[in-house]
Amino acid sequence: MGITGLLPALKSISTQRHLSEFADQTLGVDAYVWLHRGVFTCATELATGKATTKYVDYAMHRVRLLRHHKIEPYIVFDGGPLPAKKGTEVDRQARRAEHLALGNALAAQGKTSQAREHYVKCIDVTPQMAFQFIKALRAEGVKYVVAPYEADAQLAYLERTGAVDGVITEDSDLLVFGCRVTLYKLDAVSSTAMCIDRADFARVGADGISLHGWSDTQFRAMAILSGCDYLPSIPGIGLKTACTLLRKWKTVEQVVRAIAMEGKKSMPRDYLRSFRLAEKCFLHQRVYDPYRQKLVHLSEPDADWDEDADAYVGGDLEPEVAKKLAEGDVDPVTLLPMTDICPRYVPRVLKAIPLVNGIGGSTRGKGKGKAVSLLSFFGPAPKPKSPSSVKIASPKAAKPGMIAGKASGKRSLADEMDRDNAAKRKKRQEGATPPTTQSRFFASPSRVEIDVAIAGPSHFDETKENVPPADANEYNDLVETDLDADLEWDSLSLVVMPGQEDEMQMVDIAEPDVGVEQEDGYISPTPSRSKDAEDFSSPLRHSVTPPPRQRPKSNRTAYSPGPEVDAVSSPPDAARVQLFRLPALPLYRSNSGEVLVPTSPDPPRTVLVGPDLFDAFDDERTSDIDCFEEDVTVESATPTPSPPTPDVGLSGDATLALADPEELEAKAYETRAAAVATGWRERWMLTSDKARTTPTLRRRETTVTPAGHHFPINSHLPHPYTHHTPSSVPSKNVGAKTTSLQSRRSLTFLDPGRSKPVKRRTSDLLLAVEDRDEAVANAQIRLAQFRCPP
DNA sequence: CGGACGCCGAAAT
């Protein structure tokens, strides 16, 4: 991913910055990076089919880190596959399944750490997993958007339009997209990141490459020539040579001609043409405009625009679909309603409650009251059962209630926390309208214990019988943030996980307090909210309610409307002014010239609530959720009658579909195409009930790929909007247009050359061939179930 | 000699 060697080459203009330097700014975030690292923390769980959302915790931890530093995060997710990006997804798929099988084999031998090594290689971030993160973001009122195609382009667009001030990523592609301020290598411990400011490009010139005096076009050309995601380089051409050649020959045409003339390098056929297409992806890729709520080009294409190019950079979508996609309500690959693979993960947020003075507070705060996270167990269950059916009192049952967040300040003694929590509850009880069952809730002595168990660091003992491992994670979060200098969490996610229905009902009582009304649980934990208890009952800031932020951004007024134009990076100051000439975007500006930033979407949502994975694996009821619910009846572990889910034959259908991943992906593409072609609205803009019961919604259609893959980019798959029919897939001419077939095929040289034979690892020998095949087959089924449960 | 490319270890906890 990205441009190899670009970041190292720009090291001289990279500066380490502390996050606090970006206070009061909005920073775009490439969600994929965080999710991917988050997955690393729970790869084993994921691979073995346990219902976990730890990966969300990791990501949310960073979200809160940014917020702590007064940075407003704007999380951007990857969307559907871009035609231009080609990869051998099927190969990857096979490798993943193999890793899973190996992991399982090792795990069976008790070699858990070795198993984990393989597990981490078989997990992929899927849109359905991203959706769990989205749920948490919604709960905490964090801005987000799902890009129609690539997050990089979306991020660049957001920055360009002033919606964000900079971008946090790990991908050097952002620079090629024209991002001005790019942050990478974000380190949560030190709260620092490396920063590249485009204005400094001109200063690059020391070792190796020099950007002095270069236009954006030249910079981009260098990047593409050296090899990028859209186009492999001419063999033998790397960043340095690309740079040198461009310096010498000025334009790509001449460089290509020179290389061809020399005749020493094998120049792929049609390279120049491919180059132009790759260039178009960087220039005109389709992105979502959150303000106008429709797809737009990153920058407006000019005269030589044609249908081929239009499809190549990502087809258009109906605004209705685009909006739902952007908000996370449809699967970006299939365009079908999003399936919630873990409906019982219900992130909630409570406003912070003031601490009792002097207790538990750190001395390094800013003098204001310490915000202490409150924890509870809110659930989506609208009404409590009859009291007798509510199991509140058992600490054992309640402890597992997943929480995230932290109390501010240094580690405090458990008894202090204890008193804290008691005080908080008391205060809260007084300050808020007591819900019907409140007294019950607060009177329960077990609640105190629960809080202690979770919030009292010194009391935590992973080996304690009734402290599930799952909590260890939460706990570590607490500790880590405690250690993290001056962090103060203002909010706290409350998470209800499978098997916690009782607790969910128990805590339902608190909803009125925080005004959680929707299933989505929108709450805006306002920083420094801890001053008074009144806040607690004050109206919530709906993430969509507040008018667009009108933060002055004087440094943005330099934008001058106009078509995309090369910015000269040479004269630093002039470049500042000229850097981006953008199409006029009056909608983004208030009368006073301030930039208006659309807030996160907040529409009524239609999301398919699938059964939890938890229920999908009869043989694996060992999730971190149920392992602590010994005294919970089996009945209670069953999900609240969830809405009817799409008719799915788990076994047969899945197996069948998985037998041919290629076909499955083709199917997904086809479905996406068909959904648009035949009128997405008619089929899917239904009431949630109807959508849920629609018999036409089958597993195969809700499954992205066997892996629910994020980038199921298959070079030989048809693109929805051109209905390109590749030769390698059984002919299915869905649509009319095949005009781009020729041109696209001309690009197929991209991949074959790259694909390498799958290497045999010695560990493969662990399994006899036939066993392995079977294990792989089983693994694939399991993976599919995990990705998108029936 | 510089640069491209292949190998190998770390990633988060």
Place this chain on the structure above:
DNA sequence: TCGGCGTCCG
């Protein structure tokens, strides 16, 4: 999956 490092090639 990525970045650092060593080797080999031009």
